[in-house]
Amino acid sequence: MKTRFQPLQGPGALLCLIILLAAARLEAATPTLIWSDDFNQPDNSAPDPAKWTYDLGDNGWGNDELETYTDSRDNSYITTDPAATDGKALVIRIINANGSYTSARLKTQGLFNASYGRIEANLRVVNGNGLWPAFWLLGADIGSVGWPACGEIDVMEILGKAPGKLYGTLHGPGYSGANGIGNTFTLPDGALFSDAYHVFAVDWSPNKIVWSVDGMVYHSVTPADLPAGTAWVFNNSPAFIILDLAVGGFFADAPDSSTPLQASYLVDYVRVYGLPSDAPTGGTATPAMSANQLNLSWTAPDLKGFALTGYHLDRATDSGFTQNLVQRDLGMATMLTDSQLGGGATYYYRVSATTRGGTSDFSAVFSGTAPATDTTPPPMPAPTPTHPPSQGGGGGGAVSLWFLALLSLLSLVRRYSRHPRESGFSVCQTKPCRRLVPGVGVEPTRL
Numbered sequence: 082m083k084t085r086f087q088p089l090q091g092p093g094a095l096l097c098l099i100i101l102l103a104a105a106r107l108e109a110a111t112p113t114l115i116w117s118d119d120f121n122q123p124d125n126s127a128p129d130p131a132k133w134t135y136d137l138g139d140n141g142w143g144n145d146e147l148e149t150y151t152d153s154r155d156n157s158y159i160t161t162d163p164a165a166t167d168g169k170a171l172v173i174r175i176i177n178a179n180g181s182y183t184s185a186r187l188k189t190q191g192l193f194n195a196s197y198g199r200i201e202a203n204l205r206v207v208n209g210n211g212l213w214p215a216f217w218l219l220g221a222d223i224g225s226v227g228w229p230a231c232g233e234i235d236v237m238e239i240l241g242k243a244p245g246k247l248y249g250t251l252h253g254p255g256y257s258g259a260n261g262i263g264n265t266f267t268l269p270d271g272a273l274f275s276d277a278y279h280v281f282a283v284d285w286s287p288n289k290i291v292w293s294v295d296g297m298v299y300h301s302v303t304p305a306d307l308p309a310g311t312a313w314v315f316n317n318s319p320a321f322i323i324l325d326l327a328v329g330g331f332f333a334d335a336p337d338s339s340t341p342l343q344a345s346y347l348v349d350y351v352r353v354y355g356l357p358s359d360a361p362t363g364g365t366a367t368p369a370m371s372a373n374q375l376n377l378s379w380t381a382p383d384l385k386g387f388a389l390t391g392y393h394l395d396r397a398t399d400s401g402f403t404q405n406l407v408q409r410d411l412g413m414a415t416m417l418t419d420s421q422l423g424g425g426a427t428y429y430y431r432v433s434a435t436t437r438g439g440t441s442d443f444s445a446v447f448s449g450t451a452p453a454t455d456t457t458p459p460p461m462p463a464p465t466p467t468h469p470p471s472q473g474g475g476g477g478g479a480v481s482l483w484f485l486a487l488l489s490l491l492s493l494v495r496r497y498s499r500h501p502r503e504s505g506f507s508v509c510q511t512k513p514c515r516r517l518v519p520g521v522g523v524e525p526t527r528l
Protein backbone atom coordinates (compact mmCIF):
# COMPACT_ATOMS: atom_id res chain seq x y z
CA MET A 82 0.00 0.00 0.00
CA LYS A 83 1.26 3.40 -0.90
CA THR A 84 1.52 6.20 1.58
CA ARG A 85 1.29 9.76 0.46
CA PHE A 86 2.62 13.19 1.09
CA GLN A 87 -0.32 15.36 2.02
CA PRO A 88 -1.35 18.64 0.41
CA LEU A 89 -0.75 21.71 2.54
CA GLN A 90 -4.02 22.47 4.30
CA GLY A 91 -3.04 25.48 6.40
CA PRO A 92 -0.33 26.78 8.71
CA GLY A 93 -1.44 24.54 11.53
CA ALA A 94 -1.73 21.41 9.50
CA LEU A 95 0.20 18.49 10.87
CA LEU A 96 0.77 16.18 7.99
CA CYS A 97 2.82 13.14 8.54
CA LEU A 98 5.18 11.36 6.28
CA ILE A 99 6.33 7.97 7.44
CA ILE A 100 9.93 7.52 6.50
CA LEU A 101 10.50 4.27 4.74
CA LEU A 102 13.84 2.81 3.90
CA ALA A 103 12.89 2.33 0.31
CA ALA A 104 15.27 0.82 -2.18
CA ALA A 105 16.65 3.23 -4.75
CA ARG A 106 14.43 3.28 -7.85
CA LEU A 107 15.00 5.90 -10.45
CA GLU A 108 11.83 6.75 -12.28
CA ALA A 109 12.37 6.43 -16.00
CA ALA A 110 10.48 8.62 -18.43
CA THR A 111 8.21 5.97 -19.90
CA PRO A 112 5.81 6.52 -22.79
CA THR A 113 2.27 5.54 -22.00
CA LEU A 114 -0.21 3.87 -24.33
CA ILE A 115 -2.98 6.42 -24.65
CA TRP A 116 -5.05 5.05 -27.53
CA SER A 117 -5.14 1.80 -29.49
CA ASP A 118 -7.25 -0.55 -31.55
CA ASP A 119 -6.34 -4.22 -31.90
CA PHE A 120 -9.27 -4.96 -34.24
CA ASN A 121 -10.09 -8.11 -32.30
CA GLN A 122 -13.88 -8.09 -32.55
CA PRO A 123 -15.80 -11.06 -34.01
CA ASP A 124 -15.21 -11.90 -37.65
CA ASN A 125 -17.08 -9.78 -40.19
CA SER A 126 -18.02 -7.14 -37.65
CA ALA A 127 -17.49 -3.46 -38.32
CA PRO A 128 -14.50 -1.52 -37.04
CA ASP A 129 -15.28 -0.05 -33.61
CA PRO A 130 -17.58 2.94 -34.31
CA ALA A 131 -16.32 4.60 -31.12
CA LYS A 132 -12.88 4.80 -32.71
CA TRP A 133 -13.41 4.99 -36.45
CA THR A 134 -15.54 6.85 -38.91
CA TYR A 135 -15.41 6.95 -42.71
CA ASP A 136 -14.69 9.17 -45.64
CA LEU A 137 -17.22 8.30 -48.32
CA GLY A 138 -17.51 8.95 -52.02
CA ASP A 139 -15.62 9.12 -55.28
CA ASN A 140 -14.31 12.67 -55.61
CA GLY A 141 -10.78 11.64 -56.51
CA TRP A 142 -9.50 12.89 -53.16
CA GLY A 143 -7.23 15.49 -54.74
CA ASN A 144 -5.24 12.86 -56.61
CA ASP A 145 -7.58 11.77 -59.40
CA GLU A 146 -8.06 8.44 -57.61
CA LEU A 147 -10.48 5.89 -59.05
CA GLU A 148 -12.12 4.32 -56.01
CA THR A 149 -15.46 5.00 -54.36
CA TYR A 150 -15.17 4.80 -50.60
CA THR A 151 -17.97 3.05 -48.72
CA ASP A 152 -18.80 2.02 -45.17
CA SER A 153 -19.99 -1.40 -46.40
CA ARG A 154 -18.74 -4.59 -44.77
CA ASP A 155 -17.67 -5.57 -48.28
CA ASN A 156 -14.88 -3.02 -47.95
CA SER A 157 -14.00 -3.00 -44.23
CA TYR A 158 -14.46 -5.75 -41.65
CA ILE A 159 -12.74 -7.71 -38.92
CA THR A 160 -11.23 -11.07 -39.80
CA THR A 161 -9.25 -13.90 -38.29
CA ASP A 162 -5.62 -13.74 -39.37
CA PRO A 163 -3.11 -16.11 -37.79
CA ALA A 164 -0.30 -13.83 -38.93
CA ALA A 165 -1.59 -10.98 -36.77
CA THR A 166 -0.14 -10.66 -33.27
CA ASP A 167 -3.50 -11.48 -31.67
CA GLY A 168 -4.90 -13.55 -34.55
CA LYS A 169 -7.33 -10.79 -35.57
CA ALA A 170 -7.08 -7.92 -38.01
CA LEU A 171 -9.01 -5.25 -39.85
CA VAL A 172 -9.42 -5.83 -43.58
CA ILE A 173 -9.65 -2.87 -45.92
CA ARG A 174 -10.65 -4.52 -49.20
CA ILE A 175 -10.69 -2.96 -52.61
CA ILE A 176 -13.03 -4.55 -55.13
CA ASN A 177 -13.00 -4.06 -58.89
CA ALA A 178 -16.49 -4.72 -60.27
CA ASN A 179 -16.37 -4.25 -64.02
CA GLY A 180 -13.95 -1.37 -63.75
CA SER A 181 -15.69 0.32 -60.81
CA TYR A 182 -13.61 0.25 -57.65
CA THR A 183 -14.96 0.33 -54.14
CA SER A 184 -12.76 0.55 -51.06
CA ALA A 185 -12.69 2.08 -47.56
CA ARG A 186 -11.02 5.02 -45.87
CA LEU A 187 -11.25 4.92 -42.08
CA LYS A 188 -10.36 7.88 -39.89
CA THR A 189 -10.45 8.93 -36.23
CA GLN A 190 -11.59 12.47 -37.08
CA GLY A 191 -13.84 13.81 -34.33
CA LEU A 192 -13.15 10.75 -32.17
CA PHE A 193 -9.44 10.89 -31.38
CA ASN A 194 -6.51 13.16 -32.18
CA ALA A 195 -2.91 12.12 -31.77
CA SER A 196 -0.26 14.59 -30.70
CA TYR A 197 3.30 14.32 -29.46
CA GLY A 198 4.27 10.73 -28.96
CA ARG A 199 4.61 7.58 -31.00
CA ILE A 200 1.94 6.68 -33.54
CA GLU A 201 2.44 3.19 -34.93
CA ALA A 202 0.60 0.42 -36.75
CA ASN A 203 1.33 -3.19 -37.65
CA LEU A 204 0.32 -3.47 -41.29
CA ARG A 205 0.42 -5.88 -44.19
CA VAL A 206 -0.06 -4.06 -47.46
CA VAL A 207 -1.09 -5.18 -50.95
CA ASN A 208 0.65 -5.96 -54.21
CA GLY A 209 -0.77 -4.84 -57.55
CA ASN A 210 -0.30 -2.08 -60.07
CA GLY A 211 -2.27 1.03 -59.22
CA LEU A 212 -3.00 0.05 -55.61
CA TRP A 213 -1.99 2.51 -52.90
CA PRO A 214 -2.38 1.62 -49.21
CA ALA A 215 -1.59 4.31 -46.65
CA PHE A 216 -1.42 5.08 -42.91
CA TRP A 217 -1.29 8.82 -42.29
CA LEU A 218 -2.36 11.82 -40.20
CA LEU A 219 -4.12 15.08 -41.03
CA GLY A 220 -4.18 18.14 -38.78
CA ALA A 221 -7.41 18.31 -36.80
CA ASP A 222 -7.80 21.97 -37.79
CA ILE A 223 -8.23 21.12 -41.46
CA GLY A 224 -11.82 22.33 -41.31
CA SER A 225 -10.75 25.83 -40.33
CA VAL A 226 -7.35 26.34 -41.94
CA GLY A 227 -7.63 23.91 -44.86
CA TRP A 228 -4.98 21.75 -46.47
CA PRO A 229 -1.99 21.90 -46.44
CA ALA A 230 -1.96 24.51 -43.66
CA CYS A 231 -3.34 21.83 -41.31
CA GLY A 232 -0.26 19.68 -41.88
CA GLU A 233 -0.08 16.07 -43.06
CA ILE A 234 2.18 13.32 -41.75
CA ASP A 235 2.34 10.30 -44.04
CA VAL A 236 3.56 7.52 -41.77
CA MET A 237 3.39 4.90 -44.52
CA GLU A 238 2.64 4.99 -48.22
CA ILE A 239 3.46 2.00 -50.40
CA LEU A 240 2.66 1.65 -54.07
CA GLY A 241 1.34 -1.73 -55.15
CA LYS A 242 3.43 -1.54 -58.30
CA ALA A 243 6.62 -1.68 -56.16
CA PRO A 244 5.65 -2.90 -52.70
CA GLY A 245 9.22 -3.27 -51.49
CA LYS A 246 9.58 0.49 -51.16
CA LEU A 247 8.21 2.56 -48.29
CA TYR A 248 7.54 6.31 -48.42
CA GLY A 249 7.45 8.57 -45.35
CA THR A 250 6.58 12.20 -46.03
CA LEU A 251 5.72 15.49 -44.32
CA HIS A 252 3.38 17.98 -45.99
CA GLY A 253 2.65 21.54 -44.91
CA PRO A 254 2.15 25.02 -46.31
CA GLY A 255 4.87 25.57 -48.90
CA TYR A 256 5.99 21.95 -48.87
CA SER A 257 3.05 19.85 -50.01
CA GLY A 258 2.19 17.44 -52.77
CA ALA A 259 5.22 16.70 -54.89
CA ASN A 260 7.20 19.13 -52.71
CA GLY A 261 6.54 17.20 -49.52
CA ILE A 262 9.63 16.44 -47.44
CA GLY A 263 10.06 12.70 -47.65
CA ASN A 264 12.37 9.78 -47.66
CA THR A 265 12.09 6.13 -48.62
CA PHE A 266 13.15 2.78 -47.26
CA THR A 267 13.50 -0.32 -49.43
CA LEU A 268 13.45 -3.82 -47.99
CA PRO A 269 16.62 -5.80 -48.73
CA ASP A 270 16.86 -8.83 -50.95
CA GLY A 271 13.77 -8.04 -52.96
CA ALA A 272 11.44 -8.60 -50.01
CA LEU A 273 7.99 -7.01 -50.26
CA PHE A 274 5.97 -5.24 -47.57
CA SER A 275 2.97 -7.14 -48.94
CA ASP A 276 4.51 -10.45 -47.86
CA ALA A 277 4.30 -9.91 -44.09
CA TYR A 278 3.29 -7.51 -41.35
CA HIS A 279 5.63 -4.61 -40.51
CA VAL A 280 5.44 -1.93 -37.84
CA PHE A 281 5.36 1.58 -39.29
CA ALA A 282 5.76 4.49 -36.88
CA VAL A 283 6.44 8.16 -36.38
CA ASP A 284 7.85 9.64 -33.19
CA TRP A 285 6.39 13.12 -32.99
CA SER A 286 7.87 15.68 -30.61
CA PRO A 287 8.10 19.46 -30.61
CA ASN A 288 10.09 20.58 -33.64
CA LYS A 289 10.92 17.04 -34.71
CA ILE A 290 9.25 14.07 -36.41
CA VAL A 291 11.05 10.77 -36.97
CA TRP A 292 9.90 7.91 -39.24
CA SER A 293 10.76 4.26 -38.65
CA VAL A 294 9.86 0.80 -39.84
CA ASP A 295 10.31 -2.20 -37.56
CA GLY A 296 12.27 0.09 -35.26
CA MET A 297 14.70 1.27 -37.96
CA VAL A 298 14.74 5.04 -38.43
CA TYR A 299 14.86 6.11 -42.08
CA HIS A 300 13.59 9.71 -42.06
CA SER A 301 13.58 12.73 -39.77
CA VAL A 302 12.36 16.29 -40.25
CA THR A 303 12.85 19.41 -38.13
CA PRO A 304 12.00 23.05 -38.88
CA ALA A 305 15.55 23.48 -40.19
CA ASP A 306 14.67 21.11 -43.04
CA LEU A 307 11.75 23.23 -44.29
CA PRO A 308 12.01 25.51 -47.33
CA ALA A 309 13.01 29.05 -46.42
CA GLY A 310 10.10 31.16 -45.32
CA THR A 311 7.74 28.27 -44.61
CA ALA A 312 6.20 27.36 -41.30
CA TRP A 313 6.39 24.28 -39.08
CA VAL A 314 2.74 23.53 -38.37
CA PHE A 315 3.23 20.47 -36.17
CA ASN A 316 3.71 21.96 -32.70
CA ASN A 317 0.66 21.81 -30.44
CA SER A 318 -1.34 20.74 -33.48
CA PRO A 319 -3.19 17.45 -32.89
CA ALA A 320 -4.02 15.28 -35.88
CA PHE A 321 -6.39 12.44 -36.68
CA ILE A 322 -5.39 9.05 -38.05
CA ILE A 323 -6.37 7.70 -41.48
CA LEU A 324 -6.11 4.19 -42.97
CA ASP A 325 -7.07 3.75 -46.59
CA LEU A 326 -6.56 1.71 -49.72
CA ALA A 327 -6.76 3.81 -52.88
CA VAL A 328 -6.27 2.97 -56.53
CA GLY A 329 -4.97 5.02 -59.43
CA GLY A 330 -4.20 8.70 -59.47
CA PHE A 331 -1.15 10.90 -59.80
CA PHE A 332 1.07 9.03 -57.36
CA ALA A 333 0.01 5.41 -57.72
CA ASP A 334 -0.44 5.25 -61.51
CA ALA A 335 -3.27 3.33 -63.14
CA PRO A 336 -4.21 -0.27 -62.47
CA ASP A 337 -3.91 -2.69 -65.35
CA SER A 338 -4.88 -6.19 -66.33
CA SER A 339 -2.41 -7.63 -63.84
CA THR A 340 -4.04 -5.83 -60.91
CA PRO A 341 -6.08 -8.29 -58.80
CA LEU A 342 -9.85 -7.81 -58.82
CA GLN A 343 -9.80 -7.83 -55.04
CA ALA A 344 -6.99 -6.97 -52.63
CA SER A 345 -6.96 -6.85 -48.83
CA TYR A 346 -4.90 -4.38 -46.79
CA LEU A 347 -4.57 -5.83 -43.26
CA VAL A 348 -4.30 -3.80 -40.06
CA ASP A 349 -3.30 -5.80 -36.99
CA TYR A 350 -3.30 -2.81 -34.64
CA VAL A 351 -2.89 0.94 -34.34
CA ARG A 352 -1.30 2.25 -31.15
CA VAL A 353 -0.56 5.73 -29.89
CA TYR A 354 1.89 6.40 -27.08
CA GLY A 355 2.31 9.78 -25.45
CA LEU A 356 5.61 11.49 -24.83
CA PRO A 357 6.61 12.69 -21.38
CA SER A 358 6.06 16.33 -20.67
CA ASP A 359 8.72 18.80 -19.55
CA ALA A 360 9.90 18.61 -15.95
CA PRO A 361 8.40 20.70 -13.13
CA THR A 362 10.41 23.81 -12.23
CA GLY A 363 10.93 26.22 -9.34
CA GLY A 364 11.06 23.66 -6.55
CA THR A 365 11.44 25.06 -3.03
CA ALA A 366 11.71 23.50 0.44
CA THR A 367 11.31 26.13 3.17
CA PRO A 368 11.19 25.64 6.96
CA ALA A 369 7.69 25.48 8.34
CA MET A 370 6.69 27.30 11.57
CA SER A 371 6.24 23.94 13.23
CA ALA A 372 9.29 21.97 14.19
CA ASN A 373 10.45 19.10 12.01
CA GLN A 374 8.48 20.24 8.94
CA LEU A 375 9.33 21.64 5.52
CA ASN A 376 6.89 23.33 3.17
CA LEU A 377 7.43 22.18 -0.40
CA SER A 378 6.27 23.78 -3.62
CA TRP A 379 7.01 23.68 -7.34
CA THR A 380 5.62 24.90 -10.64
CA ALA A 381 3.76 22.64 -13.04
CA PRO A 382 5.54 21.98 -16.34
CA ASP A 383 4.29 22.65 -19.84
CA LEU A 384 2.13 19.58 -20.32
CA LYS A 385 2.06 19.86 -24.11
CA GLY A 386 -1.60 19.09 -24.27
CA PHE A 387 -1.52 16.03 -22.04
CA ALA A 388 -3.69 15.89 -18.96
CA LEU A 389 -1.85 15.97 -15.63
CA THR A 390 -2.57 12.95 -13.46
CA GLY A 391 -0.28 13.79 -10.53
CA TYR A 392 3.29 14.17 -9.35
CA HIS A 393 6.00 11.82 -8.20
CA LEU A 394 8.30 13.06 -5.42
CA ASP A 395 11.63 11.70 -4.25
CA ARG A 396 13.21 12.72 -0.94
CA ALA A 397 16.64 11.78 0.37
CA THR A 398 19.26 13.05 2.78
CA ASP A 399 21.85 13.42 0.06
CA SER A 400 21.76 15.17 -3.29
CA GLY A 401 22.53 11.94 -5.10
CA PHE A 402 19.33 10.36 -3.71
CA THR A 403 21.07 7.32 -2.29
CA GLN A 404 20.56 7.90 1.45
CA ASN A 405 17.18 7.41 3.15
CA LEU A 406 15.37 7.61 -0.17
CA VAL A 407 11.60 7.96 0.07
CA GLN A 408 9.44 7.95 -3.06
CA ARG A 409 5.81 8.95 -3.27
CA ASP A 410 3.13 9.28 -5.92
CA LEU A 411 1.10 12.40 -5.19
CA GLY A 412 -2.06 14.13 -6.32
CA MET A 413 -2.11 17.23 -8.45
CA ALA A 414 -1.34 19.80 -5.73
CA THR A 415 1.93 21.70 -6.14
CA MET A 416 2.25 22.56 -2.41
CA LEU A 417 2.55 20.24 0.54
CA THR A 418 4.08 19.93 4.00
CA ASP A 419 6.62 17.22 4.67
CA SER A 420 6.60 16.46 8.38
CA GLN A 421 8.15 14.20 11.02
CA LEU A 422 11.56 15.19 9.71
CA GLY A 423 14.73 15.33 11.74
CA GLY A 424 15.18 18.75 13.30
CA GLY A 425 18.25 20.48 11.87
CA ALA A 426 18.62 17.88 9.12
CA THR A 427 18.80 18.81 5.45
CA TYR A 428 16.60 17.03 2.91
CA TYR A 429 16.84 16.93 -0.87
CA TYR A 430 13.85 16.67 -3.21
CA ARG A 431 13.07 16.21 -6.88
CA VAL A 432 9.66 15.98 -8.52
CA SER A 433 8.32 14.70 -11.83
CA ALA A 434 4.91 15.14 -13.44
CA THR A 435 2.77 12.20 -14.47
CA THR A 436 0.45 12.72 -17.41
CA ARG A 437 -1.65 10.68 -19.78
CA GLY A 438 1.34 11.01 -22.07
CA GLY A 439 3.86 9.53 -19.67
CA THR A 440 6.09 10.62 -16.83
CA SER A 441 8.26 13.70 -17.18
CA ASP A 442 11.90 14.04 -16.30
CA PHE A 443 12.73 15.04 -12.75
CA SER A 444 12.93 18.68 -11.75
CA ALA A 445 16.18 20.21 -10.60
CA VAL A 446 17.05 19.09 -7.07
CA PHE A 447 15.86 21.41 -4.30
CA SER A 448 16.60 21.19 -0.59
CA GLY A 449 15.80 22.61 2.82
CA THR A 450 16.73 22.21 6.48
CA ALA A 451 13.93 21.25 8.82
CA PRO A 452 13.61 23.53 11.89
CA ALA A 453 14.44 21.90 15.22
CA THR A 454 12.11 24.14 17.22
CA ASP A 455 8.58 25.34 16.90
CA THR A 456 8.29 28.97 15.81
CA THR A 457 4.52 29.03 15.73
CA PRO A 458 3.35 32.22 17.58
CA PRO A 459 1.49 31.62 20.88
CA PRO A 460 -2.25 31.45 20.55
CA MET A 461 -4.26 34.63 21.21
CA PRO A 462 -5.64 34.81 24.81
CA ALA A 463 -9.27 33.88 25.07
CA PRO A 464 -11.59 36.90 25.69
CA THR A 465 -13.02 37.28 29.23
CA PRO A 466 -16.68 36.29 29.19
CA THR A 467 -19.16 39.02 30.26
CA HIS A 468 -21.63 36.41 31.50
CA PRO A 469 -21.29 32.77 32.47
CA PRO A 470 -20.50 30.71 29.39
CA SER A 471 -23.18 28.38 28.29
CA GLN A 472 -22.72 24.99 26.80
CA GLY A 473 -23.24 24.42 23.14
CA GLY A 474 -21.88 27.70 21.77
CA GLY A 475 -24.40 30.05 20.17
CA GLY A 476 -27.28 27.68 20.94
CA GLY A 477 -26.52 27.94 24.68
CA GLY A 478 -27.99 31.46 24.89
CA ALA A 479 -31.29 30.23 23.55
CA VAL A 480 -31.29 27.33 26.00
CA SER A 481 -30.74 29.78 28.85
CA LEU A 482 -33.65 31.97 27.75
CA TRP A 483 -35.93 28.96 27.49
CA PHE A 484 -34.85 27.88 30.97
CA LEU A 485 -35.68 31.34 32.38
CA ALA A 486 -39.04 31.34 30.57
CA LEU A 487 -39.85 27.94 32.02
CA LEU A 488 -39.10 29.15 35.53
CA SER A 489 -41.37 32.15 34.97
CA LEU A 490 -44.12 29.91 33.67
CA LEU A 491 -43.91 27.59 36.67
CA SER A 492 -44.06 30.61 38.93
CA LEU A 493 -47.25 31.83 37.23
CA VAL A 494 -48.81 28.39 37.44
CA ARG A 495 -48.10 28.19 41.10
CA ARG A 496 -49.51 31.70 41.62
CA TYR A 497 -52.77 31.16 39.73
CA SER A 498 -53.23 27.66 41.10
CA ARG A 499 -53.68 29.31 44.45
CA HIS A 500 -56.37 31.67 42.97
CA PRO A 501 -58.28 29.64 40.31
CA ARG A 502 -61.29 32.04 40.04
CA GLU A 503 -59.02 34.86 38.99
CA SER A 504 -57.58 32.96 36.16
CA GLY A 505 -58.58 32.91 32.50
CA PHE A 506 -55.61 30.78 31.70
CA SER A 507 -55.77 27.09 32.38
CA VAL A 508 -58.13 26.51 35.28
CA CYS A 509 -61.62 26.59 33.63
CA GLN A 510 -62.29 23.05 34.55
CA THR A 511 -65.91 23.05 35.65
CA LYS A 512 -67.62 25.59 33.36
CA PRO A 513 -67.03 27.35 30.05
CA CYS A 514 -64.82 30.32 30.23
CA ARG A 515 -64.52 32.80 27.43
CA ARG A 516 -61.31 34.51 26.75
CA LEU A 517 -60.12 36.22 23.62
CA VAL A 518 -56.60 35.71 22.46
CA PRO A 519 -55.11 39.20 22.53
CA GLY A 520 -54.70 40.71 19.09
CA VAL A 521 -56.46 37.90 17.25
CA GLY A 522 -60.06 38.07 18.45
CA VAL A 523 -60.98 34.42 18.19
CA GLU A 524 -61.98 32.10 20.94
CA PRO A 525 -59.48 29.56 22.05
CA THR A 526 -60.37 25.95 22.01
CA ARG A 527 -62.03 25.04 25.19
CA LEU A 528 -60.11 22.64 27.25
Ligand SMILES: [Ca+2]
Binds near residue numbers: 120348
Ligand atom coordinates in the same frame (compact mmCIF):
# COMPACT_ATOMS: atom_id res chain seq x y z
CA1 LIG B 1 -5.09 -7.35 -34.06
